[in-house]
Amino acid sequence: MNQIFSTPRESIAFHPAIQRNPSMVGLRCIGCARSYPVQDLPTGCPHCADLGTPASLEAVYSALPETLQVASSGYKWGAWLPYMDGISLGEGNTPCLDLSRLARELGIRQLTAKHEGMNPTGSHKDRMSAQGISRALDVGAQTVVLASSGNAAVSAAAYCAVAGLRCEVATYRDMPESYARALYRFGAKRFVFEQSFDRWAHVRQRVEREGAFALTNYSVPAVGSPVFGVEAYRAVALECVADGCVPDHVLVPTARGDLLWGLYSGLRDLLAAGLIPHMPRLWAVEPFPRLSRVLAGESLQAEFAGQTAQFSIAGSTVTLQQKLAVERSGGGVVVMNDMDAAQGVSQLAAQGLWVELCAGSCLSALASLCTRGQILPSEHALLLLTAKGDRDTFDVTR
Numbered sequence: 411m412n413q414i415f416s417t418p419r420e421s422i423a424f425h426p427a428i429q430r431n432p433s434m435v436g437l438r439c440i441g442c443a444r445s446y447p448v449q450d451l452p453t454g455c456p457h458c459a460d461l462g463t464p465a466s467l468e469a470v471y472s473a474l475p476e477t478l479q480v481a482s483s484g485y486k487w488g489a490w491l492p493y494m495d496g497i498s499l500g501e502g503n504t505p506c507l508d509l510s511r512l513a514r515e516l517g518i519r520q521l522t523a524k525h526e527g528m529n530p531t532g533s534h535k536d537r538m539s540a541q542g543i544s545r546a547l548d549v550g551a552q553t554v555v556l557a558s559s560g561n562a563a564v565s566a567a568a569y570c571a572v573a574g575l576r577c578e579v580a581t582y583r584d585m586p587e588s589y590a591r592a593l594y595r596f597g598a599k600r601f602v603f604e605q606s607f608d609r610w611a612h613v614r615q616r617v618e619r620e621g622a623f624a625l626t627n628y629s630v631p632a633v634g635s636p637v638f639g640v641e642a643y644r645a646v647a648l649e650c651v652a653d654g655c656v657p658d659h660v661l662v663p664t665a666r667g668d669l670l671w672g673l674y675s676g677l678r679d680l681l682a683a684g685l686i687p688h689m690p691r692l693w694a695v696e697p698f699p700r701l702s703r704v705l706a707g708e709s710l711q712a713e714f715a716g717q718t719a720q721f722s723i724a725g726s727t728v729t730l731q732q733k734l735a736v737e738r739s740g741g742g743v744v745v746m747n748d749m750d751a752a753q754g755v756s757q758l759a760a761q762g763l764w765v766e767l768c769a770g771s772c773l774s775a776l777a778s779l780c781t782r783g784q785i786l787p788s789e790h791a792l793l794l795l796t797a798k799g800d801r802d803t804f805d806v807t808r
């Protein structure tokens with residue numbers, strides 16, 4: 411392991427008012443449904459972890475709003491999230507873009523893209539950073555640690571900078587230069603590893619021995635990222651519905667399913683509140699068979715090796731949260747290789763949208779689902795464009 415130190419940064423004294431949502435009354439396991447008080451359990455439900463079948467926790471709210479009224483201060487959708495106010499760089503409120511020309515080409519009624527590349531550091535991860543790092547401040551953490559080789563790392567580094575917290579990122583050696591430069595600029599400390607599981611062991615040590623705050627998973631078998639960050643993705647569902655976008659299908663580039671679960675969680679609660687007429691079907695898009703093998707009967711705790719240039723959704727693990735999100739919404743999984751993804755990137759670029767490689771894969775997955783008759787001409791699909799494309803090193807022209 412090598413340590414790459416960046417410029418030292420003095421801790422800043424100013425912290426915004428961190429306001430926990432008073433209606434967040436506990437945590438609940440998404441697998442066994444056991445309840446826990448609000449606390450930090452970065453490896454998920456202790457009971458399920460002991461059984462060797464890790465499961466994520468979700469927040470339990472005693473009351474949720476009955477309308478889609480946004481807050482006048484703090485986080486606009488804070489009443490639906492763990493924190494109503496806290497660290498922010500202006501994340502969220504990304505545009506829902508109507509892609510009518512592509513919809514006509516695909517033969518469906520409507521196609522919308524939620525452009526998460528418009529977030530402050532260029533990806534949906536800024537939502538998780540805002541809620542997760544507000545949690546870190548709330549519990550008095552000094553250091554935030556995570557394993558990431560891309561968007562989450564850059565996002566956490568930026569949000570830790572504004573929060574005045576130290577940020578440590580466990581990455582691969584071949585992290586693209588554009589990301590490494592951003593980490594340096596934001597003052598994060600980078601630890602380089604050859605193997606994915608070594609990164610997680612490093613995060614575990616920092617958390618369990620030294621009290622650092624974990625922003626991402628470090629368990630093997632894998633679980634999702636800690637609950638306060640994942641809950642942030644509920645706002646994606648709220649924003650879409652507030653914009654009048656209630657699709658029949660949502661396609662999400664997926665590694666361990668944080669975004670997928672957050673979307674599911676938000677849509678489920680919107681449906682329960684009578685604010686949407688039906689549950690959209692959620693489709694996980696993956697670069698090689700992982701979740702698809704689990705849905706075909708393999709163990710969720712197995713390792714599923716595969717190579718991909720879609721580094722934002724690489725990795726060899728499957729989590730319970732992604733499986734439950736597709737099963738409970740009536741969706742499924744689509745495998746799209748790098749060439750499929752590159753074709754999607756090109757088609758989106760022709761609409762003026764330059765996105766990361768895995769975001770292109772969800773357009774190709776949509777075409778595949780239309781061809782297979784799983785999305786009908788009368789239906790409306792939504793693509794989650796997870797990040798902008800200008801720092802992706804994959805050459806789509808080759």
Ligand SMILES: [Zn+2]
Pocket residue numbers: 439440441442443444455456457458459465
């Ligand atoms: Zn459990």
